[in-house]
Amino acid sequence: MDAPFTIADDAPPLSRSPWRFVLHFYLKARTALIAIFFFEAGQAACTILLPYAVKEIIDAVTLANDTGASVFATAQNALILFALLNLGIVLFSRASGAVLVMTGPRLRADIRKSLFSYLQHHSHRYFVSHFAGSLANRIAEVSMSSMHALWAITFDFYPLIIKSTVALIILFTTSPQLALVLTVWLAIYVYASYVLAKRCRVYAKDFAEARSLVTGKIVDSVTNVMNAKMFARRRFEEDYLTDYLNHEVNHALRTFWYMEKLRWFQFSAAMVLMLAMVGYALKIWSDGGMSVGDFSMVAGLAIMLIEAARGLSRSFLEFFEYIGNISDGVSTFIQPHEIVDKPGADALRVTRGEIAFHDVSFAYKEGLQVFDHLTVTIEPGQQVGLVGFSGSGKSTFVNLILRLFEPQAGVIAIDGQDILTVTQDSLRENVSMIPQDPMLFHRSLMENIRYGRLEASDDEVIEAAQKAHAHDFILQTEQGYASLVGERGVKLSGGQRQRIAIARAILKNAPILILDEATSALDSVTEKQIQQGLDFLMQGKTVVVVAHRLSTISHMDRILVFDSGNIVEDGSHAELLQQGGHYARLWNMQAGGFLPESIET
Structure with a gap:
């Protein structure tokens, strides 16, 4: 049975479906989009009616030529219609553009903000598993692709529907045979283009994933550029990136070649129909079935519709590429939040600063058990050092206090309040953390x-x-x-x-202070200056210090000695030395003031 899809209460309600994802944001801007659709409908109608106006002008000119009447007098109404249609195109298009300018940037910003907000609720485990640069790139790509997908619907698909409807109505009144041929061709062409272009979504998703991975690798290399310089690994980094670039290029070639094959079909089909329509219209005209103006209108409408349909095929390809980009992004971002506040969680109230682990068991994943029924209490105001070899559980102990991870069993309480029942923000507002770096x-x-x-x-x-x-x-x-x-x-x-x-x-x-050996990597002069600041900071607080040098915690009230996830010793520095146990051996074997990696070292 699938685990429930949990999200934080204050996270935006985003869908993993790329269709529902974009619809969520489009509906938020529905008033502006309705206005754009109205203006685009007006522009499309004016555009497709231009051949009709030209037809009326040609028929008027022909009539004037036959009767000897004034051309301008005969074509006056047709010329006014032609002018009004062109004016309508300008006004409708600019009105649509104005609404777009006011809506587009805000809509894109809303998408980016919502994705960032959702992303921030993910756990520590999520962020250590993803490249920061790749995540940032995906936010940019999803927001941009969402906008481009909307523009494809608004400025490509929707106008074609309007143009086709108006054009076919006009054609049916002029030549039902031509209108029927064009209707059947459009239906088959649009459906085939849709089905074939839809396959491109999978290719585009893989291409977007490869592109984001390359961005992540570049950011990682740039972030660590000093390592590359110090180890003279500039050439290695270039070759390392080249492997991922080649992977991206392969996905790009697969995507673009598929697009090219589809365009061959689309352009060939459009060419055949255009020649057939014009040829058939010529035959009808030569048989006296239509006027010169009718022929001009039929040819103009056919050419305009075929060009629009050919452009639609390109738009279908691009649209599904955008949907592929969105799909890649939302599948990465819109995952269950591992750590969420319980419904109605209260704020943590720290009055004393007691930290208690009651029968706590924790494993990062199955088979990697760290703590098994761990029980320990840190008294209010106590300064406690954590000692042990690398991997003994010190950092995990601290991470559990901060609720960066949650135990599989047991209770971690601060002043008697289970930290799983309080809000994460209130917990971390009451804890200050100073890491080693x-x-x-x-x-x-x-x-x-x-x-x-x-x-x-x-x-x-x-x-x-x-x-x-x-x-x-x-x-x-x-x-x-x-x-x-x-x-x-x-x-x-x-x-x-x-x-x-x-x-x-x-x-x-904050009343609770956690230090991950904040001075272990510093020179003695700097360490002394910083230690003075730390001494002031630790006054009146419950303090937990992860120690890499035992000398820095010898003055602590209490020292917890970790070994393989167990607290094997507990006492003051003097008490533990007197016991002559694990801590005493660590104290005696320190080399240069630091703990060795293991007892055998």
């Missing part, structure tokens, strides 16, 4: 610090920076607090990024 937005230093508390004043931001020992280096930058930090903060050193992260946490002032 903080990521910053490509925004100003002021904005990055203020991210901790958006309503903070400039003075409060500066005060937090001073407490984090970041104020002095900020003033030395070219634009001070207005300086941009670069993508992920690349314009700053590791120590500077850490101080910005600490300032942000100071400004947030």
